[in-house]
Amino acid sequence: MTKYTYTEKKDTRSGFGAGLLEAGKRNPKVVALCADLVGSLKMQDFINAFPERFVQVGIAEANMIGIAAGMTIGGQIPFTGTFANFSTGRVYDQIRQSVAYSDKNVKICASHAGLTLGEDGATHQILEDLGMMKMLPGMTVINPCDYNQTKAATIAIAEHHGPVYLRFGRPVVPIFTPADQVFEIGKAWMVSEGTDVTIIATGHLVWEAIQACEKLEAMGISAEVINIHTIKPLDEEAILKSVSKTRCVVTAEEHNRLGGLGDSVAQVLVKNLPVPQEYVAVNDSFGESGTPEQLMEKYKLNAPAIVAAAQKAIQRKG
Amino acid sequence: MTQDILELKGIASQVRRDIVRMVHGCQSGHPGGSLGCTDYLVALYFSIMKHDPSFNMEGAGEDLFFLSNGHISPVFYSVLSRSGYFDKAELAEFRKINSRVQGHPTTHEGLPGIRIASGSLGQGLSVGIGAALSKKLNGDDRLVFTLHGDGELQEGQIWEAAMFAPHNRVDNLIATVDVNGQQIDGPTKVVLSLGDLRAKFEAFGWEVMEMQGNDMTLVVEGLQKAISLSGKGKPVMILMQTEMGAGVDFMMGSHKWHGVAPNDAQLQQALDQLPETLGDY
Secondary structure (H helix, E strand, O other): OOOOOOOOEEEHHHHHHHHHHHHHHHOOOEEEEEOOOHHHHOOHHHHHHOHHHEEEOOOOHHHHHHHHHHHHOOOOEEEEEEEHHHHOHHHHHHHHHHHHHOOOOOEEEEEOOOHHHOOOOOOOOOOOHHHHHHOOOOOEEEOOOOHHHHHHHHHHHHHOOOOEEEEOOOOEEEOOOOOOOOOOOOOOEEEEOOOOEEEEEOOOHHHHHHHHHHHHHHOOOOEEEEEOOEEEOOOHHHHHHHHHHHOOEEEEEEEEOOOOHHHHHHHHHHHHOOOOEEEEEEOOOOOOOOOHHHHHHHOOOOHHHHHHHHHHHHHHHO | OOHHHHHHHHHHHHHHHHHHHHHHHHOOOOHHHHHHOHHHHHHHHHHHOOOOOOOOOOOOOOOEEEEOOHHHHHHHHHHHHHOOOOOHHHHHHOOOOOOOOOOOOOOOOOOOOOOOOOOOOOOHHHHHHHHHHHHHHOOOOOOEEEEEEOHHHHOHHHHHHHHHHHHOOOOOEEEEEEEOOEEOOEEHHHHOOOOOHHHHHHHHOOEEEEEEOOOHHHHHHHHHHHHHHOOOOOOEEEEEEOOOOOOOHHHOOOHHHOOOOOOHHHHHHHHHOOOOOOOOO
16 A cells, blocks of 8 residues: 655644635635634635735624625635534525525635534534535535645635535644645545555545555555545546445545435445445534544544444455 | 606516516516516616626626515516517516526526526625625726515525625615515514614614605616715615505505416406507517
8 A cells, every 4th residue: 555654734724724825826816705713714814915805704604605606796706714514504595596506606615624623512513514515506515635635625626617615624634645736626536556445535534544544454454545535526437446446435524424425425336336335424413522532533433443344344245 | 757767667667567477477476576676677777777788797897786585586587688688588488497587586597687596585685795895806886786675684694794784885885675565474564573774774884765666756866866875985775665566556555466476367457557668578
């Protein structure tokens, strides 16, 4: 397997902040909107550089989505920023009508997604956002894995015309993506090649998948790891190519097992290549308060859980 | 009465004929509010706004209009087609399968003149604010107009937007509320009272004016006054008094014609009250 190491850990939201600043430098049409969470979304550098291109909307997420949709009329490229819960569930109808159905070039950027938000607890830990956003026709859904990839994704979506949901997290995670790696929307990243099982992961669970891959190798199992940073459009070709070789799959995501990456992969497999699939995901429950590490352990969203799922999937191959 | 006003009144009569015929044609849609807002939309598109029927989405250098209460789509479609955005024959396809004139306005079918989908209420003021901010960034000094139903003000997002616009000195925005006092389940004051709208918007920092919305002379004068109030640091709010169903006597004064189509005899009765001036579709 390909070896990955890291020298630094950083939060993906800082990758978003750095990417937003860079996107703003490259294109004067890039504007940013925030609902009273500038610090959490790491938007201050953009604001310092382009104060006239920043809109503070206050704690009013519905209004933020509407203003963003309106700003596209005139050619601006709005990036909205708040927590993932308030970026999606709270404003689903606004996104549906004013952004997706109206095909507006709005980038909905969502931080603090999933359980790893931690101590704030279930009210803030959305686990349904990928499902909601991917069900909207025309919506591109992206969940990058580390600082570098989040930065690259932020720059890439500014150049992509159409509505985008970009999801990232709160805690610091290892940086293992090369800083110069090109981010191609809809194109999976083959992280490591293997023959016995395909591990398809998204977000910071890609790092857990890499750890799982090493553990499996020590057990004599060869795992292929694919980073699906773009949930929609899904790189079906990469998935089928890998699965036709390994004949079993583990999907790993910090999301409800209903409606997330796992279900997207299952749809591809059931139509083309039915094989055993195991889900590493939250088992249709809400979260709770705790440290990110404690929650990853309790809800089984870590490398040991991926190892166990891989063993089970291989066993089911028969 | 000047020739211009006479001409606008003639267009309004034709638009009202279109509305009742469209809703009759598919036996579905919202005639009451459409008829009530006809004079406003005719004045806007045929007298007040600088706009280009060759249509592009961004509308640089043009005044823009956003319909927030999308259910009054019949009046919007009629006014757009009769201002040259698309062939009036297309009005006959209203709410029918494979049509661009959907039940509620959408950009999805590519109908010229529509810049945002609406139908789910309460979103248009935010969108109008966004478009107005965009114009400021682009150094474009034209105006943004929005129209809302009074029942729509019960949506919370309206008040998020109402707070935002004065705080951010969005003074290239002229919003209008159609105060007809009716909503689906009955009079607004029975369903959920709106209270003193002038005091509410003034408290947020809007420049508020009132206008009678079913007298063409007063509508044109009112819109001209609203424009004179714009550009002075505050968004402008027009509280427009209208009669639901205006122009068709048996539809007036009741919420019952909010979303009901006339039958054949009722259609004829309505058309008999509305002179044809530009030819039906």
